[in-house]
Amino acid sequence: MSDVRVAGSGLTAFGHSPERTSRDLFAEATVTAFEESGVPRGDVDALLYGNFMGELSEHQGHHGPLMAEAAGIQAPATRYESACASSGAAVRDAVFRIRNGEDDVVLVGGAERMTNLGTAGATEALAIAADDLWEVRAGMTFPGAYALMAQAYFDEYGGEHEDLAHVAMKNHENALTNEKAQYQSAIEIEDVLEAPPVSEPLGLYDSCPISDGAAATVLVSEEYAEEHDLDAPVSISGTGQGGDRMALHDREYLARSPAAREAGEEAYTDAGIDAADVDVAEVHDCFTIAEVLAIEALDLEPIGEGISAARDERTTADGETPINLSGGLKAKGHPVGATGVSQIAELADLLAGDHPNSEFVDDATTGVAHNAGGTVASATVHVLEVSDR
């Protein structure tokens, strides 16, 4: 079984570029990824591409060949759709392809164009990740679903909005030096608490922004990396995926994410690590409460205690296990289909010492990327390890 190496990545700036097509965004990300990796386009065996709402935002289906063309590669290409976990699912299949010897080089990526829909349109588009008949038609929005989980969490384990505000403040702080981030501005607790409500208890600053952007990563087999003398010290050593009932109300727990726990346990076992080995993580903080649920599901915090992690500085840049040093979805932005691959890209740079925030994790060898779809009816987790330090 071949070890899977991250050869190089590219991200567009995440943010507001309503006029840019997803094919243009993705092309930009791939140009950087090929430059950084030193891998020739002709060596790519397959493109696995994540996108969620292309039908709604661009009236475009069948993205695979369109994006292969945009990247300038002649290889079979498939689109992955798993809501916000679309490109996390693509990474997982890329890992399998390389491990089983089917492919030596896989281009994995994703893109999303969202801001051209406006706030109402994007809210409507994001809502299709929930059960249309039984949730959306009752008026549940995507922020509304996470607000239901936040309220359930407060009722069951305690905590308050101010605890969540610390998650937002931390992730904005982390994004200050990330030139790709949508927000490179510090916020205070009061900003979060006084922001207009979206779905109570969550307000504007508890929510990730609506973003345009793309991410691409070139994954290669260890043999390919050695043969071509690539600088690719970071491997994807573990992969896991979990699933759950589609509608939040059909789950056993309203304030936990068992699909992410299942994905995490599988990924840790696959990599031969346990939660205590995790030095740093990028988790899917589409809302502040989502980061709390994620770090509990990944066993980085006990159930019911993740709420205080940012406030008590266990997950800040200087903390024991820094979470979302990229700024997370909250501050970096969340172009849905690009998010899973962008987490891999940021984490690989953090571990390799190539990230503006690498100084906070200079002894780190093991990182985890957690990508979640819908209200975590889908989740993928990947373990990344750096070999030569």
Place this chain on the structure above:
Amino acid sequence: MSDDDVQDAGFDEWLDAAEEGKAYCLECPEGHASLPPRRVCPDCGATDLEETVLPDSGEIETFTVTHVPTPAFEEDAPYATAVAAFGPVRLTGQVVGADLETVETGLEVELEITVSETTGERVLGFSPA
């Protein structure tokens, strides 16, 4: 959203039944309950599902007040959405007939099929019991 004249088989019949006070879930021989349209029990794969009438009242387990809606609820906002347990199933619904400040976890509610102020479409709702 599909053509207005075309119904969603299973779902629209359920709303019809709920309007008559006969809302139901589907139960398998193991006692797992789920919502239609459903041919197979999502928990165990059993295919002999029977309709079981839901109790008249349920209890709110979590709730939110939404200020930023989808376009289909533009005129309805702000409105409360809740998850409530009705016997063996939970439902997601819009809380109607109650001041938003009075909606809370533990509140006892009844099913009330209401309509969206924006689209006139039927909406699964809860009203205080």
